[in-house]
Each structure stands twice: as structure tokens, then as C-alpha cells.
Amino acid sequence: MKFIDETTIIVQSGDGGRGCVSFRRERFVPKGGPDGGDGGKGGDVLLKAAPNKRTLYHLQFKKEYKAPSGGHGQGSQRSGRGGEDLIIPVPVGTAIFDAETGDLLYDLVDPDRTVVVARGGRGGQGNAKFKSATHRTPRFAQPGEAGQRLTLKLELKSIADVGIIGLPNAGKSTLISAISSARPKIADYPFTTLTPNLGVVASHQGEPFVVADIPGLIEGAHEGAGLGIRFLRHVERTSMLVHMIDASTLTPDDPLKSYRMVNHELAMYSDALARKPQLVVLNKIDLAGTDQLADPFCQALPGSKILRISAATHKGLDALKQHIRRQLDALDETQ
Missing domain, CATH: 2.70.210.12 (GTP1/OBG domain)
Known part of the structure; x- marks a missing residue:
């Protein structure tokens, strides 16, 4: 669409x-x-x-x-x-x-x-x-x-209802190409995405919603490092965030490292941005051994809703779209 x-x-x-x-x-x-x-x-x-x-x-x-x-x-x-x-x-x-x-x-x-x-x-x-x-x-x-x-x-x-955030190469562009008609540039090197890519996601349960894959955040982004403040401003205009994490890069000794770093950059930039609703998504779950790496991450965030998906193989994408749809509807009711 x-x-x-x-x-x-x-x-x-x-x-x-x-x-x-x-x-x-x-x-x-x-x-x-x-x-x-x-x-x-x-x-x-x-x-x-x-x-x-x-x-x-x-x-x-x-x-x-x-x-x-x-x-x-x-x-x-x-x-x-x-x-x-x-x-x-x-x-x-x-x-x-x-x-x-x-x-x-x-x-x-x-x-x-x-x-x-x-x-x-x-x-x-x-x-x-x-x-x-x-x-x-x-x-x-x-x-x-x-x-x-x-x-x-x-x-x-x-810009969008939903901002997809995460470290470079977390699979944000692959996800937006899988759930919408957007066709962003995809490659295996950092900062493939240089501008936010917009895509509209069709929904059988309501009006279509707009998603944006925000260029990868790195440590120091709130001070302008990497693509910096320019794109944190775009994130600030969204209704909710999908925090995407490459499950293959998780480490058992500190599974929340990348998760904490990205959220720290959001909080340093804006308190309102830090309080924005997030849906945590572990991507690349199709790769060997990622399920075992994902378990400690989920255990470290008890009570949080965490989805496991593969943007490349489309595994879990229907459930992801349904969760986003429900959360956007809930936000509409509170406005």
C-alpha cells in the first residue's frame, strides 16, 4: 500500500x-x-x-x-x-x-x-x-x-506513529521492508540508513499506521555522535517505539548491554523520549543459537513484553503488527 x-x-x-x-x-x-x-x-x-x-x-x-x-x-x-x-x-x-x-x-x-x-x-x-x-x-x-x-x-x-530504534545493523530496514511497501537500502555495514525511511503498514483491524526505521543510535548519540541529535528529534515525534535488538549479538554475561545503552541515549536527550512507550523486539531469531542467547535477556527483564522475530524470514511479524496496532489504539483512547 x-x-x-x-x-x-x-x-x-x-x-x-x-x-x-x-x-x-x-x-x-x-x-x-x-x-x-x-x-x-x-x-x-x-x-x-x-x-x-x-x-x-x-x-x-x-x-x-x-x-x-x-x-x-x-x-x-x-x-x-x-x-x-x-x-x-x-x-x-x-x-x-x-x-x-x-x-x-x-x-x-x-x-x-x-x-x-x-x-x-x-x-x-x-x-x-x-x-x-x-x-x-x-x-x-x-x-x-x-x-x-x-x-x-x-x-x-x-514523520510516523512508530519509530524503530536500535543499534546499527539490528535489522530495522529489513523489518520495515518486510511489513510495509517501503524499500530502504539494506546492507551489512553500519549506517546503511542515512535518513528515516517511512512505510505504511496495512492493518485488518483498523486504519493503516506509519512506521519509520530511525538510523542506528550509538553511544554518544545525544551529543551528536554518529547520526546524532538530528534523528533523535524524529524519534521524539513518534507515538511509540519498537526497540529492536540483534539477538545474535547478545552476551550471557551482560545480555542487557545494548538495550541499556540505547535507552541511556534516549534519556540523556529527553525525559519525555525516555518515557515513550516501547515494545522490545529480539530480531534474527532464525540464526542458530539465538534462542539460547535470548533466554537470559528475557529473564533480565521480568514482566516485560518481549517479542522474538526474524525480519528476514518473516517469523513473528503478524504478532508484532498486532501488538503495535493494539498499543496505538490504547494510546488513542488516552488522548
């Missing part, structure tokens, strides 16, 4: 309803005055930063969005009903541009922020509003104003 990070849509707010031309026609009131009501306001079109939307995928199938128009005014000074607003959910981090001018209109970086991108037309006034001492029987009313029509370009600038 393609990662949809930009799209163009057309939005149109509702037209205002027209005012009514009407006169009282009651018995025993020989000279009934004007009583035409006003038209209703057209509905606005709004975009809302929705935390449960992670891509612009849901907008690629429908390109035009129109809010309802306002109702027309009626006699007895009854106003027309206002058109309902149309709210279009987009992911947090969506930038909204005028497609014709290229101007940035809004940048939805805060969850649940809602902006009006097209205002509904004002309803026309009925003839009752035009009665005066010199004009007692106005036979005209205002038409409603037309709604606004805009072409918007939407760009998703948030």
Missing part, C-alpha cells in the same frame, strides 16, 4: 438560503404587512486534526466535499434552517495550502484543532426586514450568498 502523504481536494461551503417575500393573509386583518422570513446560513467546511488518522489515505478516493446549503425563508417570519457544517478529519501534522497560490493557510500540529477553510454563504433577508414608514409593502427579498469553493493541497508532515 502506498504511503499517502499529500493529496489535493476541492471543498465548497453551502450557499445561503434566499429570503422570502410574503404578506400576512389572516382573517379580519385587511392590511396585513410583510412577513417573509430570512434564509438560513450555508454550512461551513472545516478540517480537524484527528489523532486517529495517520495518513491521507482516506481522502484519495473522494476529491470533492460540499457542505449543505441553508434553507429558504418562509412566511410568518420563519427563517430557513442553517446548513450543517462539514468536518473533514485529517492527521495531526497536516499542512493546508491554497493549491492555486501555494500559500500556507493552516498547519494542524495540535490534536483536535479545527479550522474553517470555507465559510458558508449568508442567508438572504426576507421582505419583513425591509418594511419602513415610507415603504410598507416591500415586494422583494435578498438572495442568499454563494458559498466558497477552494482547491486545497494537503501535505502530511508528521
Whole structure:
């Protein structure tokens, strides 16, 4: 599935309803005055930063969005009903541009922020509003104003829901290529990944989610060592972390060495980053002897959920995607 990070849509707010031309026609009131009501306001079109939307995928199938128009005014000074607003959910981090001018209109970086991108037309006034001492029987009313029509370009600038972290050569790029349509460069030397690779993971239980393999962290990363602070900033923008460890490199005398080092770098950079939810994954479990090396690691972290996978052979990847999906849903509920 393609990662949809930009799209163009057309939005149109509702037209205002027209005012009514009407006169009282009651018995025993020989000279009934004007009583035409006003038209209703057209509905606005709004975009809302929705935390449960992670891509612009849901907008690629429908390109035009129109809010309802306002109702027309009626006699007895009854106003027309206002058109309902149309709210279009987009992911947090969506930038909204005028497609014709290229101007940035809004940048939805805060969850649940809602902006009006097209205002509904004002309803026309009925003839009752035009009665005066010199004009007692106005036979005209205002038409409603037309709604606004805009072409918007939407760009998703948030990096990912899930950041895959770990030492160089832990298998992060192999994992993202196995669970998504991303095709990052993969090699057996350090720092193969020089920029975060994004991939969208299809889910049968909900909306797709976006993962990023973050370039390998090394000791001193919080001070700029290796690829350093530049990519720790990207990690900070994710909702959760998958901490990937090469099971073949574990040592029985200190199985948590690499795990502690990476978490130390996160904590030295940011307390908030250190508190970010983590799912620990032991990779390359298909290699001979890795199960025996993994046992001491799991024993050293009692009570922690640790998954054993092989990104190369796809072993355990379905369970991994299900755990990520459940954890993202749980985070959505707490927001």
C-alpha cells in the first residue's frame, strides 16, 4: 500500500438560503404587512486534526466535499434552517495550502484543532426586514450568498506513529521492508540508513499506521555522535517505539548491554523520549543459537513484553503488527 502523504481536494461551503417575500393573509386583518422570513446560513467546511488518522489515505478516493446549503425563508417570519457544517478529519501534522497560490493557510500540529477553510454563504433577508414608514409593502427579498469553493493541497508532515530504534545493523530496514511497501537500502555495514525511511503498514483491524526505521543510535548519540541529535528529534515525534535488538549479538554475561545503552541515549536527550512507550523486539531469531542467547535477556527483564522475530524470514511479524496496532489504539483512547 502506498504511503499517502499529500493529496489535493476541492471543498465548497453551502450557499445561503434566499429570503422570502410574503404578506400576512389572516382573517379580519385587511392590511396585513410583510412577513417573509430570512434564509438560513450555508454550512461551513472545516478540517480537524484527528489523532486517529495517520495518513491521507482516506481522502484519495473522494476529491470533492460540499457542505449543505441553508434553507429558504418562509412566511410568518420563519427563517430557513442553517446548513450543517462539514468536518473533514485529517492527521495531526497536516499542512493546508491554497493549491492555486501555494500559500500556507493552516498547519494542524495540535490534536483536535479545527479550522474553517470555507465559510458558508449568508442567508438572504426576507421582505419583513425591509418594511419602513415610507415603504410598507416591500415586494422583494435578498438572495442568499454563494458559498466558497477552494482547491486545497494537503501535505502530511508528521514523520510516523512508530519509530524503530536500535543499534546499527539490528535489522530495522529489513523489518520495515518486510511489513510495509517501503524499500530502504539494506546492507551489512553500519549506517546503511542515512535518513528515516517511512512505510505504511496495512492493518485488518483498523486504519493503516506509519512506521519509520530511525538510523542506528550509538553511544554518544545525544551529543551528536554518529547520526546524532538530528534523528533523535524524529524519534521524539513518534507515538511509540519498537526497540529492536540483534539477538545474535547478545552476551550471557551482560545480555542487557545494548538495550541499556540505547535507552541511556534516549534519556540523556529527553525525559519525555525516555518515557515513550516501547515494545522490545529480539530480531534474527532464525540464526542458530539465538534462542539460547535470548533466554537470559528475557529473564533480565521480568514482566516485560518481549517479542522474538526474524525480519528476514518473516517469523513473528503478524504478532508484532498486532501488538503495535493494539498499543496505538490504547494510546488513542488516552488522548
